[in-house]
Every structure is written in C-alpha cells, then in structure tokens.
Amino acid sequence: MNDPIIKFDKVIKRFGDLTVLDELDFEVGRGEKVSIIGPSGSGKSTVLRILMTLEGIEGGVVTVNGEPLWHEEGPDGLRPASEAHLHKMRTQLGMVFQQFNLFPHMTVLRNITEAPVKVLGLSKAEAKGRAEELLELVGLADQAQKYPHQLSGGQQQRVGIARALAMRPNVLLFDEPTSALDPELVGEVLNVIGRLAEEHDLTMLLVTHEMRFAREISDRVCFFDQGRIREEGTPEELFTDPKEDRTREFLKAVLD
Amino acid sequence: MQLTDYIAPLMQGAWVTVQLTLYSTVLGAMLAFASGIGKLSRNRAINAICVAYIELFRGTSLLVQLFWLYFALPLAGSAMGLDLRLPPVLAGVLALSLNIGAYGAEVVRGAIAAVHQDQREAARALNFTERQTLWDIVIPQAIPEMMPPFGNLAVQNLKDTALVSLISLGDLTFRAEQIRNYTQDSTTIYSMLLVMYFGMALVLTVMMRGLERYVTRWRRARS
Numbered sequence A: 001m002n003d004p005i006i007k008f009d010k011v012i013k014r015f016g017d018l019t020v021l022d023e024l025d026f027e028v029g030r031g032e033k034v035s036i037i038g039p040s041g042s043g044k045s046t047v048l049r050i051l052m053t054l055e056g057i058e059g060g061v062v063t064v065n066g067e068p069l070w071h072e073e074g075p076d077g078l079r080p081a082s083e084a085h086l087h088k089m090r091t092q093l094g095m096v097f098q099q100f101n102l103f104p105h106m107t108v109l110r111n112i113t114e115a116p117v118k119v120l121g122l123s124k125a126e127a128k129g130r131a132e133e134l135l136e137l138v139g140l141a142d143q144a145q146k147y148p149h150q151l152s153g154g155q156q157q158r159v160g161i162a163r164a165l166a167m168r169p170n171v172l173l174f175d176e177p178t179s180a181l182d183p184e185l186v187g188e189v190l191n192v193i194g195r196l197a198e199e200h201d202l203t204m205l206l207v208t209h210e211m212r213f214a215r216e217i218s219d220r221v222c223f224f225d226q227g228r229i230r231e232e233g234t235p236e237e238l239f240t241d242p243k244e245d246r247t248r249e250f251l252k253a254v255l256d
Numbered sequence B: 001m002q003l004t005d006y007i008a009p010l011m012q013g014a015w016v017t018v019q020l021t022l023y024s025t026v027l028g029a030m031l032a033f034a035s036g037i038g039k040l041s042r043n044r045a046i047n048a049i050c051v052a053y054i055e056l057f058r059g060t061s062l063l064v065q066l067f068w069l070y071f072a073l074p075l076a077g078s079a080m081g082l083d084l085r086l087p088p089v090l091a092g093v094l095a096l097s098l099n100i101g102a103y104g105a106e107v108v109r110g111a112i113a114a115v116h117q118d119q120r121e122a123a124r125a126l127n128f129t130e131r132q133t134l135w136d137i138v139i140p141q142a143i144p145e146m147m148p149p150f151g152n153l154a155v156q157n158l159k160d161t162a163l164v165s166l167i168s169l170g171d172l173t174f175r176a177e178q179i180r181n182y183t184q185d186s187t188t189i190y191s192m193l194l195v196m197y198f199g200m201a202l203v204l205t206v207m208m209r210g211l212e213r214y215v216t217r218w219r220r221a222r223s
C-alpha cells in the first residue's frame, strides 16, 4: 500500500505477562473502510485504543499520516511521545465507543459543541451550527436540548457519532458501536455508519460482530486472532472463500 | 428572670452560631475542594501538603485544634517576634473550617475518583486537556455524589460550633451557659438549647437538600 494513513509496524502490546499484540503489522489506506473481526480477547479493541492514545505500546512503531504516534523524532532517533505530541496527533482521530460514553450532565447539543469550543477554539455560534448539521445528518435534529438519559440507546450512539464527527477527524474508529444496543435499535445506527462510509475522505476502522454489515460497507476485512491478523481480504474473499481454518471456524460460529 | 427573658440572649447566641456555621462551612468546602483535588495531583509537593493537612486535621480533635489556634499560636508567634493573636471569631471559624475541610477533602477525592473511567477516555478522545477534563467533565459529575456526605458534614459542623464557647465566643451554647450560671435552671435552659440546635439542623438539612436538587437537576430532566 503506498502512503497508508495508519501503519502498525511490529507493534507489541502487553498487559503484565499477557501479550495482546504480538508484533502486529497492519496498514489502512487513506479513505479506506476496514472492518476488524475476530474472537473475544484477540486484541481488536486494543488496536483502536492504541490509535486513540488510550493505551501505550511496548514495542514497534505506530504511524498516523506518516508521523509516529507514540514517538517523537528526537536528535538521536525516536523517543517516547510527550503529551503535547499526543495532543497534536489526536486531532486526526475520533472514536465511537461501545457504551457511547456521552457526558450525562450535558445536553445533546453541548455534548457535541463542548470540544469544538474548548479544544478547537470555535465560537459558540460556529460550534452550534456545526452541531445542528451533524444532528440533522444522524436524524436527531429535534433532540438537541435533551439529556442523554432521555434518549434510547440507538439515539445516544448516534449522538456519539455526531460528537466524534464534530471534531472533523481524518480517521474515525468504531469499537463495536452496536453491541450494547437492543436488537431493534441496531439498524438505525448501522444506517448512519453506512451513510458515512459513502464519504470518500473519511477513513473508517470498524470493530464489529455485524458480519452482514461489515461485508456491505468494507473495502477490506481483517480477521484478528491472538494479537495478529490471521487473514485479510476483500469482504468477498474473506466471507465466501476463507483460506485459513481458524477463519472458517470463526465465521461458522458467528454466522450460525 | 423569666422564661421569656431567656429568649433574647439565646437568639443573639443563635445568630452567632448561624454565622459561625455558615462561614466555616463555606470556607471548609473550599478547603475540601482544594485539598481533595490536590491529593489527586501528580505534583509531589502539592500532594504532600494536602495529605499532611488532611491527616493532621482528621487525626486530632477539634477541641485541641481550637485551643492550639487560640492559645498556643499567639505564644509561638511571640517567641518568633510575631503577633499571631487571633480574635475568637477568627480562631473559631478557622478551626472549624480546617476541620471540616479535612473531612470534606476525602469526600471530594472519593467522588472524583468514582467518576467512571469511560468518561475520562471519552474526554481524551475529544482531545480535552487534563485540566479541562477535570473541571468540565469529571467534577460536574462528582458534585452530586458529594452532596449527601457534605450535608452530613455541614450538620456535624453546626453541632461542633458549640465547642467555640470554650474560647468565650458568644455563641448559643455560651449564652445558655451564662443564663444557667445565673438562674441555675438547667432543665429549662438545656431543653431550649436542644430544641434550638435541632431546629437549626433541620433548616440546614433542608437547605442542603435544596442545593443537592439544584446540582442534580440535569438528572431529573424528563421527556
């Protein structure tokens, strides 16, 4: 892949004695929509959390847009990143959480405008304008003054998506965005994500158990197993003709 | 002296008690915030100061703290050539605030620590600085959790004000003692004292509930 926006180069991640990512190599192209599937504990969330700078790494290099994420170029090679560097790098990334993680003490509108105002320095009016457009996009224009607890799970997750988009990230990370939802609310959220996927500029990295959806929207699907990519390919290749036994077993288990 | 003659001096004393409670609760809350947040700081010096303050004032009795501020501090000051004599009101308010501040610090620290990690992660993902995360995201969610224990501390503080009568501050207890010495009518006086403290505690509790409702109003928003 020439000029990937995200690159994991022999990345090692450990929690104590447990090696969660074992020299992971992984790339995502600009504007690419990549789904990550795999069994529980295989390190899918960890990949996203490392990108969102919520978890550090023990070895290797992660680059975002050509710049090391967890390192800075020093006079004699790479050194661990400062908070200032992480702050700068984070402007390119946004994340949608499994449990939504909305701010419960703020209205929907303020959930979306708070960071643009405080972090990006937008005026209140600009931020409000931006938020209203995004609420329109996720179909919640009439819910701006409500508090998160007054919304259904599906509505909350759509606010979560709007909140992340308000920061205008280049890369949007989704960690099982519909896993916490009642089945009848999954569709409305997938709808919104599906529409975002039609945008060519936005790079999307989606961890999901929704195989049909992954197949529909992804350019590429990666099957994670034990901290490595066991198999990857276009949705066609991976879902209809998996090469590896582990992939086949996994797909059989989740599709039944 | 008749029963009705008791009322005026007791009301005067009650007013002093109210003021002492009000000032020391407000100042104590500020100390509680400062030292509770300071205890979570990664700055070693700030952390050490806050821990020392909290432990010192929780580990000694209010009476000793009061006597130390009022009687010992001026002597220590004059030994160093400084005038550290405090007016009784100031000594009383200081001792009460420092004491309630130390207990309140644990409430503040606990409530901040109890805000779910997910909230901090969401804030980090949106690129808030640590300071913004604390003041914008964490503390507003921690304050409702602090309110019930703060209510208890405020009532505790009201009851503790009785101790300042021992440095001859004219609070409710002090006035009651004066009348009792004069009339020897212990039963009536102490009964009135009981009722008046209870009444003030009741009012204070209602006020704290009101404050609690105010800071948790977002939780009660209905569709």
Ligand SMILES: Nc1ncnc2c1ncn2[C@@H]1O[C@H](COP(=O)(O)OP(=O)(O)OP(=O)(O)O)[C@@H](O)[C@H]1O
Pocket (backbone or CB within 6 Å): A015, A018, A020, A038, A039, A040, A041, A042, A043, A044, A045, A046, A047
């Ligand atoms: N903070 C942590 N401390 C210790 N172990 C952790 C921590 N976070 C994750 N792990 C472990 O790392 C492994 C990978 O976790 P990760 O959350 O990335 O898995 P996952 O593929 O997202 O699984 P799931 O489908 O269940 O979400 C798991 O074994 C998990 O228990």
Ligand SMILES: [Mg+2]
Pocket (backbone or CB within 6 Å): A044, A045, A046, A175, A176
């Ligand atoms: Mg996960």
